[in-house]
Amino acid sequence: MVISVNLLEGKKVATALDETMTKRVQVLKEKGVTPGLAVILVGDNSASAVYVRNKKRRAEKLGIDFQLIHFDATVTEQELLNKIDELNNDPAIDGFIVQLPVPDHIDEDKVIEAISPAKDVDGFTPISVGNLWIGTPLTKPATASGILMMLDYYNVDLDGKNVVIVGRSNIVGKPTAALMLDRNATVTITHSHTKNLKEITSKADVLVVAIGQAKFIKKDYVKDQAIVIDVGMDRDENGKLCGDVDFEDVKDHVSMITPVPGGVGPMTITALVDQVIELAEGRANG
Numbered sequence: 001m002v003i004s005v006n007l008l009e010g011k012k013v014a015t016a017l018d019e020t021m022t023k024r025v026q027v028l029k030e031k032g033v034t035p036g037l038a039v040i041l042v043g044d045n046s047a048s049a050v051y052v053r054n055k056k057r058r059a060e061k062l063g064i065d066f067q068l069i070h071f072d073a074t075v076t077e078q079e080l081l082n083k084i085d086e087l088n089n090d091p092a093i094d095g096f097i098v099q100l101p102v103p104d105h106i107d108e109d110k111v112i113e114a115i116s117p118a119k120d121v122d123g124f125t126p127i128s129v130g131n132l133w134i135g136t137p138l139t140k141p142a143t144a145s146g147i148l149m150m151l152d153y154y155n156v157d158l159d160g161k162n163v164v165i166v167g168r169s170n171i172v173g174k175p176t177a178a179l180m181l182d183r184n185a186t187v188t189i190t191h192s193h194t195k196n197l198k199e200i201t202s203k204a205d206v207l208v209v210a211i212g213q214a215k216f217i218k219k220d221y222v223k224d225q226a227i228v229i230d231v232g233m234d235r236d237e238n239g240k241l242c243g244d245v246d247f248e249d250v251k252d253h254v255s256m257i258t259p260v261p262g263g264v265g266p267m268t269i270t271a272l273v274d275q276v277i278e279l280a281e282g283r284a285n286g
C-alpha cells in the first residue's frame, strides 16, 4: 500500500474559508459598508505583480473594493508618502499595504512608519509590531496569520510543541514566532549565523522555513513525522516555482507538509482579506 503524504493544502483551505468571508462581506453591505483594500505597488517586479494580481482576484471574489495604486519605479519618496497620507484619511479604505520591496532610492522604514497603524493590514508598523509582541495585536502580518489559520483548519495544536523557524525576517520569521508563542509553543528562531542548524531543525515538531533559497531543507534537516511549513517562493534549476524545502526529498519522512505553490501563498491572501473585513466590521459597528 502506498501511503501518500498529508498535504496542508492552503489553496483548498482558502477556498473553504472564502465562503464564510463572503457572508461577512454581505452582512456588511446590508449595513451600507463595503470593505475597502488598497495596494500600492512601485515598479515592475514581476513576482510582486503576480502576488498583487492574486490579491485583487481574491478581494473582488469576496466583494471587497480593491484599489491598485501602481507607481512607476521612478516615483519619489515624497510622492509615495503623500499617497499614504491620502489613504490614511480616506474613509472608504479600511486597510492598505505597500507591496515590498520598494526601489532602493526609497526608505522602506520611513514608508512603513507613515502608514496609520489603524489601517496597517500588513501589521508592519512599529506600533503594530509592538502590539503583536505584547499579545494585543491590532492587525497581524498576513503570512504568519495565514499559517496559523491553516494549522487551525487541520486541528494542529501548537501547545507545548517545539517550533523551529528558519529565517528572522520582519515579514515572516519574527511575526510567526510571536503568534506561535501566543499559542504556547516553544519557539526557536534560526538564521544565517546559526551554528549547527541541522541539529536544531531536526528537533522541531513544527518546522517553518522562510529563507528564500530553493530546496535548501533536505531530509536530514527534518525530524521523522514533523510538520513542515514552507514559505519559500523560489525557482528551481528549470525555472519552475518551488519552495525552500526539497519537497520530494522530505515528503515520505514528514506527517504534514505545505506544497509550493498551493500552500502558504493562498493563505497569506486569506489572512489579508480577513484582516480587511475585520477592520470594516469595526467601522460598521462604530
Ligand SMILES: Nc1nc(=O)c2c([nH]1)NC[C@@H]1CN(c3ccc(C(=O)N[C@@H](CCC(=O)O)C(=O)O)cc3)C=[N+]21
Residues within 6 Å of the ligand: 050, 051, 054, 097, 098, 099, 100, 101, 122, 142, 143, 233, 241, 260, 261, 262, 263, 264, 265, 266, 268, 269
Ligand atoms: N507589503 C507586503 N505584504 C505582503 O504580504 C507581501 C509583500 N509585501 N511582498 C511579497 C510577499 C510575498 N507574498 C505572497 C502573496 C501571495 C502569494 C501567492 O499567491 N502564491 C501562490 C502562487 C503564486 C505564483 O503563481 O507565482 C501559491 O503559493 O500558490 C505568494 C506570495 C506577499 N508578500
